[in-house]
Amino acid sequence: VNALIQGASRGIGLALCRRLLAHPEVERVFATTRRPEGCNELGELARESGGRLVPLALDVEDEASIENAATNVGAEVDRLHLLYNVAGLLHDGSQVQPEKKLEQVDPAAMARLFAVNSTGPLLVAKHFWPLLAHDQRAVLANMSARVGSIGDNRMGGWYGYRASKAAQNMVTRNLSIELGRRAPNAIVVALHPGTVDTGLSKPFQRNVPAGKLFGADDAAGKLLAVIDGLTEADTGGYFDWAGEPIVW
Numbered sequence: 001v002n003a004l005i006q007g008a009s010r011g012i013g014l015a016l017c018r019r020l021l022a023h024p025e026v027e028r029v030f031a032t033t034r035r036p037e038g039c040n041e042l043g044e045l046a047r048e049s050g051g052r053l054v055p056l057a058l059d060v061e062d063e064a065s066i067e068n069a070a071t072n073v074g075a076e077v078d079r080l081h082l083l084y085n086v087a088g089l090l091h092d093g094s095q096v097q098p099e100k101k102l103e104q105v106d107p108a109a110m111a112r113l114f115a116v117n118s119t120g121p122l123l124v125a126k127h128f129w130p131l132l133a134h135d136q137r138a139v140l141a142n143m144s145a146r147v148g149s150i151g152d153n154r155m156g157g158w159y160g161y162r163a164s165k166a167a168q169n170m171v172t173r174n175l176s177i178e179l180g181r182r183a184p185n186a187i188v189v190a191l192h193p194g195t196v197d198t199g200l201s202k203p204f205q206r207n208v209p210a211g212k213l214f215g216a217d218d219a220a221g222k223l224l225a226v227i228d229g230l231t232e233a234d235t236g237g238y239f240d241w242a243g244e245p246i247v248w
C-alpha cells in the first residue's frame, strides 16, 4: 500500500504519516510540505522509517511544484492507494485572519484562502489522478471542515475560510463524478477532522467545550478508521471523524 499525505509538515498531516508508518502493510508514505529542508520532525520520521517515508516539496500555490512532485512519485511507484490533501489555511499571522464582520473582508486574503483550500486540492488531483487509476481500492480524501457546510452554518463569520472549504466541497463532489469514469476504483470524499489541537486552531480553542478538542494523533487515528471503512457507495460524500455524513 502506498500513500501520499499532501501537507505533512505538522499538525494532522504529520500525525497521519506517523500512524501510516505504524502499519506494516504500508510500503511507502510520500509526505509533502513547501520546505522539506526546514522540517525537522518530518526529516526525523524519514530517517527512522528506513526509506518508507519520502519527504517531497510541494506548494499548492505553485502548480509547477505539484507537477514536479507527481513526476517524482510516479518514478518510484506506479500506484497510490491513499491520496490525502491535508494542507489548509485559516490564518497566517498577518494578512489572513478569520473575519468577524464584513468590514474585515479583504479580497487578497480571500484569494489566498481559495488558492490554498479550494484550488490546491484540485490541482493536486489534476496531476496525481493517474496514480489512482488502477484495479485496487484507492481513496482520494480532501480535508474539509464542518464550517464549510452551508446547511450547517448557524453562526456566520469566517467568510473566507468557510467559502473556500465550501468551494473545496464542490471540487470534491465534481472529482468523484469525473474520477468515477477515469479512476473507477477511487473513492473520493471530503472529511472533517473534528476540532484538533494544532497551530491552525490554537487562537480559537477557548470556546471549544471540554473533551471536544482532539489531539492530532487521536484525530489521525479516527480519520484513518473512517477511510478504512469507506465503500464504493461513499464516493462523493462528506463525512466527519466518526464517519457520520455532514449536510452539504
Ligand SMILES: NC(=O)c1ccc[n+]([C@@H]2O[C@H](COP(=O)([O-])OP(=O)(O)OC[C@H]3O[C@@H](n4cnc5c(N)ncnc54)[C@H](OP(=O)(O)O)[C@@H]3O)[C@@H](O)[C@H]2O)c1
Residues within 6 Å of the ligand: 007, 008, 009, 010, 011, 012, 013, 033, 034, 035, 058, 059, 060, 061, 086, 087, 088, 089, 090, 116, 143, 144, 145, 146, 192, 193, 194, 195, 196, 197, 198, 199, 200, 201
Ligand atoms: N485543526 C482543526 O481544528 C481543523 C478543523 C477542521 C479542519 N481542519 C483542516 O485540517 C487540515 C490540516 O490542518 P492542521 O490543523 O493540521 O493545520 P496546521 O497544523 O496549520 O498545518 C497546515 C499544513 O498545511 C500546509 N500548508 C499551508 N499552506 C500551504 C501551501 N501553500 N502549500 C502546501 N502546503 C501548505 C502546511 O505545510 P507547510 O507550511 O510546511 O508547507 C502544514 O502542513 C487543514 O486543511 C484544515 O483546514 C483543521
